[in-house]
Every structure is written in structure tokens, then in C-alpha cells.
Amino acid sequence: MQSNPLELTLCGILLKNPVIAASGTFGFGHEYAEIMDVSHLGGISGKGLTLNGSAGNPGMRVYETPSGMLNSIGLENPGVRHFVEHEAAYMRSLGPAVIANLGGHCEEDYLEGARLLNDADIDILELNISCPNVKAGGMAFGMLPDTAADITRKVKAVSRHPVMVKLSPNAPELVAVARACESAGADALSLVNTFLGMAIDVKRKRPVFENVYAGLSGPAILPIALRMVHQVAHAVKIPVVGMGGITSAEDALKFLMAGAVAVQVGTMTFADPRAMLDIIKGLADYCEREGLSNLQEIVGII
Amino acid sequence: MAEIIRNEPIASGIYRMTVSGAPLGRAGQFFMLRVPGALDPLLGRPISICEIDASAGTTTFVYQTIGRGTAQFATLLPSQQIEAQGPYGNGFSLKSGRAVLIGGGIGTAPMLQLAKELRASDPARKIDVYLGFREEAYLENEFAQYADSVTLNIGGYVVNDVDFSLDATYYACGPAPMLRAAAEAAAAANANLFVSLEKHMACGVGACLGCTCQTEHGRKRVCKDGPVFDYREVLHAI
Numbered sequence: 001m002q003s004n005p006l007e008l009t010l011c012g013i014l015l016k017n018p019v020i021a022a023s024g025t026f027g028f029g030h031e032y033a034e035i036m037d038v039s040h041l042g043g044i045s046g047k048g049l050t051l052n053g054s055a056g057n058p059g060m061r062v063y064e065t066p067s068g069m070l071n072s073i074g075l076e077n078p079g080v081r082h083f084v085e086h087e088a089a090y091m092r093s094l095g096p097a098v099i100a101n102l103g104g105h106c107e108e109d110y111l112e113g114a115r116l117l118n119d120a121d122i123d124i125l126e127l128n129i130s131c132p133n134v135k136a137g138g139m140a141f142g143m144l145p146d147t148a149a150d151i152t153r154k155v156k157a158v159s160r161h162p163v164m165v166k167l168s169p170n171a172p173e174l175v176a177v178a179r180a181c182e183s184a185g186a187d188a189l190s191l192v193n194t195f196l197g198m199a200i201d202v203k204r205k206r207p208v209f210e211n212v213y214a215g216l217s218g219p220a221i222l223p224i225a226l227r228m229v230h231q232v233a234h235a236v237k238i239p240v241v242g243m244g245g246i247t248s249a250e251d252a253l254k255f256l257m258a259g260a261v262a263v264q265v266g267t268m269t270f271a272d273p274r275a276m277l278d279i280i281k282g283l284a285d286y287c288e289r290e291g292l293s294n295l296q297e298i299v300g301i302i
Numbered sequence: 303m304a305e306i307i308r309n310e311p312i313a314s315g316i317y318r319m320t321v322s323g324a325p326l327g328r329a330g331q332f333f334m335l336r337v338p339g340a341l342d343p344l345l346g347r348p349i350s351i352c353e354i355d356a357s358a359g360t361t362t363f364v365y366q367t368i369g370r371g372t373a374q375f376a377t378l379l380p381s382q383q384i385e386a387q388g389p390y391g392n393g394f395s396l397k398s399g400r401a402v403l404i405g406g407g408i409g410t411a412p413m414l415q416l417a418k419e420l421r422a423s424d425p426a427r428k429i430d431v432y433l434g435f436r437e438e439a440y441l442e443n444e445f446a447q448y449a450d451s452v453t454l455n456i457g458g459y460v461v462n463d464v465d466f467s468l469d470a471t472y473y474a475c476g477p478a479p480m481l482r483a484a485a486e487a488a489a490a491a492n493a494n495l496f497v498s499l500e501k502h503m504a505c506g507v508g509a510c511l512g513c514t515c516q517t518e519h520g521r522k523r524v525c526k527d528g529p530v531f532d533y534r535e536v537l538h539a540i
Contacts, residue, residue, distance in 0.1 A: 024510075031508040031526065035387075047511075055521055062504045062512030064371070067342040069504060076511045076521070219341050247341060270505040271336060271344045273387065 005287040005294050006042075006280065010239055010262055011162030011187045013123040015042040015097050017280050018295065019252065022243055022266030023048050023101035023126060023166070024073065028087040029094050036273050040280055042262065043097035045190075046087065048128050050102075051109040051116075053079030057133060059210035063199050068218025068245070069267060070197050072209045074133045075103050080113045088120035101166070102155075103128040103138060110141075110151055114159045125161040127152065127186075130168030130193035132215045139193075142168040145180035152184035164188035164241065169221075169228055170196045178232040190241040190264065191232060192225045218267040219245040226258055233259025233300060247275060249282025259300040303338065304386040307360060309378050313440040316408070317376050318352070319384075320362045327351050327361070327389025329396075329416035330498055330530045334387040334506040335363065335375065343371040346387060348506055348525065350412040350475075350498070353444070361386070364411040364441065390506045391529050394496060396423050397471040403449070404484060406434045406460055406476020410441050412498060416473055417448035428470075434460025434480065459483065466491035474498070474533075481540045485533040495533040497540065499524050515539035 006017035020043035021032075028046045032038055056076025063070045078087075083100065091098045100122045104110035110127070117125055129142035129151060141151045148165070156163050165181045167174060169192035178189055194215025199208035208214075225244020233240040242260030246252055247268045255263045268275040287295050304321035312318045324333060334346030353362040367373045378384060394416050401420050405413040410433050420429055431449040433442055435456050445452045453463055461483040466472065474484045475498035488495035501513035501524045508526030515524060517535045522528065533540075 025505075027509045031505075035507060055516070056511060056514065060502060061514075062502050062510060064343055064345055064369075064504075067344055069345060071504070071510070071512065073511050076514060218344055267344070267504075270510055271346060272385070273505075273507070 003293065005292055006283055007294070008261055008296055010241070011124050011164060013097050013162070015262065017042040017283065018256070018262035019276050019280050019283070020045055020099065020241065020262055020264045021269065021276065022264035023128065025266035025269050028083070028091055030090070032269070032273055033094060036277060039095035040277055041096040043099055044091060044094065045099040045101050045126050045264065046083065046091060047077050048075045048101045048103045048131060049077050049080050049083050049113065050075055050104060051080050051113045053077055053082065057211060060208050063208050063214070065197070065199070065216065066220060068216055068220035070199055070209070070214040070216050071194065072133045072211050072214040075131055080116045084116055084120040088122055092121050097123045099124045099126050099164070101126040101128050103131050103134065105134065105138070107151060107154065110155055111158055114155045118160045122161055125155070125159050125163050126190060127155055127163050127165045130166050132168070132170060132194055132196045132213065133211060139168050139170060142177060143171050145173065145176045148177045149180035149184035152181045152186050156185040162187040164190050166193055167191040167232070168193050169225065174228055175231050175235045178236050182236045182238050186238060188239040188241060189232060189236065190243065192228055192244045195221055195224070217245065219247055221245045222251060226254055229255055229260050230258040230302070246279070249279045249286060252279050252283060253286060253298070256295065256299050257302045261296065261299050303383050306378055306380050306382050306384055308380055309376070312364070313438045315367050316364065316440050317367065318362060318364050319375065319378070320360050321384060321386055322358070322360045324361045324386035325389060326354055326356055326359070328393045329419045330393035330412055331389040331391045332506070332529065333363070333389060336385040336387070337374055337378070338383050338385050340374070343374065345504055346385065346506060347371045347375070348503055351389065351415050352411040353415050353418065364408070366408040387506065391525060392527065394473060394498070394530050396420055397494070398424065400428045400468060400470035402464060402468065402470045402472045403429065403431045404460060404464055404472065404474040404476070405432070406480040407436065409476030409480070409498070412475050413473070414441055414444055417445055421448040432460050432464050434458070434476065461487055466493045472496070478540055485537060485540060488533055496530050497533045497536065498529045499531060499536065499540065500529065
């Protein structure tokens with residue numbers, strides 16, 4: 001049997017390719033399963049969960065910007081218990097690796113959420129310490145090396161699943177945060193979450209978002225995200241999953257060459273639900289064209 | 303991928319685009335329209351179905367050039383391709399008996415296909431259409447072929463023209479203040495009213511949660527659970 005040049009192992013889990021649906025852009029898979037074949041994906045990171053669920057933020061939530069978008073969803077989600085009881089098994093049935101994204105407002109939220117997720121059949125816990133749109137907690141945990149390491153260590157201590165820490169590009173010393181998470185036992189890192197941005201409604205002389213600031217994603221952030229992935233991937237030994245504005249196989253290859261073993265795609269899925277399938281096809285074509293027996297051969301060549 | 307058959311202005315800042323090759327939907331549903339391969343603007347624009355010609359296999363959209371995305375649509379020419387993802391959303395359900403349709407501004411567009419389907423499903427029913435525009439009317443002649451009456455209101459409040467005490471089902475689409483007025487009038491008369499809501503959305507399929515609203519039955523997504531709701535369910539969300 002011919003080997004699959006796209007497959008890789010991430011946190012001990014075999015992924016059939018390095019293309020993962022980014023958290024917050026794919027629900028738990030239901031919606032896109034209706035309109036595309038999601039079984040081809042390497043993985044799906046589910047909507048960011050908080051212990052007790054949340055209705056999310058009031059007011060305007062999405063706003064398009066040049067080659068990108070700002071969002072202020074605010075982690076609207078049904079809660080960890082609902083996920084464990086109703087969504088995890090469904091996600092498993094889809095085929096791709098199952099990643100549960102866990103956010104929190106305080107330390108105890110994260111730890112109780114991680115304990116509850118021990119009862120779920122998931123492959124990886126993505127620890128979200130980088131959501132810019134929740135008032136308490138969220139990104140605050142990911143801004144400084146000490147707090148990031150502390151929550152990583154504690155979640156690792158209670159979780160039976162591999163822990164991939166999702167980092168914020170808004171951290172003043174991102175590489176230091178990444179190293180601290182590695183030292184604290186993180187099995188992998190994913191970056192970047194959205195950049196804190198802002199929009200103003202000039203006509204009404206008001207911020208567009210009730211939270212004033214919101215998270216920027218899409219092609220507009222790609223060069224900055226790529227630089228950050230490059231810096232972090234060269235500073236740590238654990239695997240890095242890169243993301244930020246990927247729209248094509250060529251974009252995905254940039255992140256792999258910069259040192260990411262896999263990528264996540266988010267905003268582009270909103271624009272074109274089939275984008276990830278096209279990226280996977282493009283990566284397979286690239287392997288054939290370049291004569292690679294496995295795509296991982298190009299990881300970190302730059 | 304759909305092909306543009308025609309794309310031309312029908313009023314100031316209002317365009318009518320007919321495409322072939324898009325799957326056929328029904329009244330009240332919408333498509334995410336996007337210029338193929340465009341990264342700026344990146345996201346599709348939710349544009350509701352204005353009219354379907356099932357025998358020709360064409361779908362017509364009427365859209366207003368409000369921002370960069372719709373302005374870009376206006377530059378597209380016949381025979382060019384456009385991505386038409388959909389049809390998405392629940393659409394209107396056709397209730398039996400008399401129907402009253404209320405459209406405000408660009409919200410008149412989905413009412414045309416609704417009138418067409420209501421007429422086709424019951425040639426004998428009475429259909430009254432009320433259209434409100436700020437300055438300039440459009441589509442009013444197209445309604446005449448399906449409706450028993452078409453009442454125009456330019457510059458005023460179209461809801462004030464409507465008698466909500468009839469034994470009829472009311473359908474409304476338009477700006478939020480118009481829908482709120484319609485909901486108030488329907489509540490006062492205990493009328494059955496369905497409203498089609500509009501919110502900013504990124505994906506159109508229920509994944510981004512950009513367009514959720516608080517309803518009487520929990521949080522719902524305008525794009526996926528709507529855009530058509532019984533007004534009683536979304537009284538506080540309009």
C-alpha cells in the first residue's frame with residue numbers, strides 16, 4: 001500500500017493531512033458537514049468552550065476589513081458538559097482528528113472544564129488562553145510567560161488528553177510565552193489567535209463593537225502570523241501548528257516551511273467552505289511535483 | 303459557480319442580477335455571493351432570492367450597493383462568473399389563505415418570489431402587497447402579475463397603510479424600524495406575521511455565530527435558523 005505523503009503525527013495522534021479547521025470557524029462540524037465532505041480534513045478544532053457556556057457578546061459581532069475581518073463573538077458556546085454529552089461523539093463520527101478548544105474566565109473554570117473533558121473521546125485539548133473577546137480571563141492568561149505557564153501546568157496535571165496551547169499574538173513577548181508553555185509541559189502550541197483590532201463607525205461617532213476592541217483575522221494578518229510562527233517554531237522543540245490568514249495551499253506551505261507541522265484554516269472557510277479541501281489537494285499535488293515522500297520533509301526548512 | 307446572464311441598475315444604487323447555474327432555492331432563502339478568488343473583499347455577501355425562473359434555471363437577485371462588496375458586484379458583466387453559495391436559510395413557509403406582503407426598501411426583493419410562490423400554490427387566494435421606499439420605487443410592476451393589489455408608499459411609513467385585522471397571514475421584510483412597527487401592529491391585532499431578519503454574517507451557514515439573536519426559544523442564528531421567524535419569537539431581537 002502506498003504511503004500517504006500528507007500524514008503526520010501530532011501529539012501522538014495520526015492525522016491524515018496537516019489541515020485543521022480552526023476553532024470558532026467550524027462549530028462542531030454540523031453546519032459544514034451539510035455542504036462539504038468534512039471527512040477529508042486532517043482535524044477539526046471545535047468551537048471554543050467555556051465551563052458553563054455563554055451567550056456571547058451583544059451588539060455587532062462581525063465586521064469586514066481589507067482582506068480580513070474583525071470578530072467579537074465572545075465565545076458563544078453551549079458549555080463543556082453539553083459538548084461532552086452531545087457533540088464529542090458526533091465530532092468523532094466525522095473522521096478527522098477531534099480537538100476540543102477550552103477557554104475560561106478563571107483558573108477553576110479551566111481546570112473543571114479539563115476534568116470534564118477527560119470523559120470525552122477527543123484527541124487533543126486545545127487550551128485557549130488567547131481569546132481577545134471575553135472580558136474576564138481569556139487572553140489575559142496568555143499575555144505573560146508566568147501566567148501562561150501556570151495555567152498550562154495545572155491543566156496538564158488534570159487532563160488525560162494531550163494539551164496544545166493556543167497562543168495570542170497580542171502577547172508582548174510571544175516567544176517567551178511559548179517557551180514558558182513548553183517548560184510547563186505543553187505537548188504542542190498553536191498560533192496565532194486573532195490580533196486585537198478596532199473599528200470606528202465614523203457616521204455615528206462610535207466604536208463598531210460594544211467591547212470597543214475585537215479580533216482581526218484573515219489574509220491581512222498572514223505576514224505577521226507567519227513571522228511569529230517562524231520565531232516560535234525555532235525557539236521550541238514541541239510541535240507548532242500555524243495559522244493566520246491561510247487561503248491556499250501555497251499559504252499553507254509558507255507556514256510549514258516556517259516551521260509549523262500543521263496548519264489551521266479559519267476565516268477563509270467563511271468565504272469559501274471548500275477552501276480546506278482545495279488546500280489538501282494542493283498539498284498532495286505539491287508532494288508529487290516535488291517528489292516528496294512526506295510533506296513533513298519541508299517543515300522548518302526556512 | 304454561476305454565470306451572470308444580466309446585471310443592470312433598476313433604480314439609483316439598486317441593481318438586478320440574474321444568474322444561471324445556481325441551485326434553485328425558494329422564497330426567503332439567500333445565497334452568499336462572492337467574486338471568485340477575491341481576497342478583498344474576502345467574504346461572501348448574503349443576498350436574498352428575488353425571483354426564480356425554474357424553467358430557465360435562473361435566479362435573480364436585487365441588491366443595493368452599500369459597501370465595497372456590493373459595489374464590486376455592480377461592476378460584473380454578463381458571462382462573467384460569480385460564486386453563488388447556497389441556497390441558505392429556512393425561507394418562508396407558505397400558509398394557506400389570504401396573504402399580505404410588506405416590503406421596505408431592498409426588503410421588497412424577497413417578497414417578489416414569495417408572491418410568485420403564493421400565487422402558484424393557490425391561484426384563487428387574495429394577495430395584497432405593500433411596498434415602502436424612501437425616494438424611488440422599484441419592482442412594483444413585477445408584483446402586479448402575482449398580486450391582487452400593490453400599494454406604494456414613498457417617503458412615509460408603509461406599515462401605516464396595512465390593515466392588520468384581516469383573516470390573513472402577514473409577511474414582512476425591510477429595515478428594523480419597519481419590522482418593529484409591523485410586529486407592534488401585528489401584536490395589537492393578534493395577527494400572524496412572519497418577518498425576515500437581516501444581520502451582519504460571515505459564513506451564512508451557522509458556523510461563525512456572528513448573527514445570533516436572543517429569541518423566545520434560546521439563541522438562534524439568523525442565517526441558519528432564520529432568516530424568517532414568527533415575529534412572536536423574535537420580538538426582542540428585531
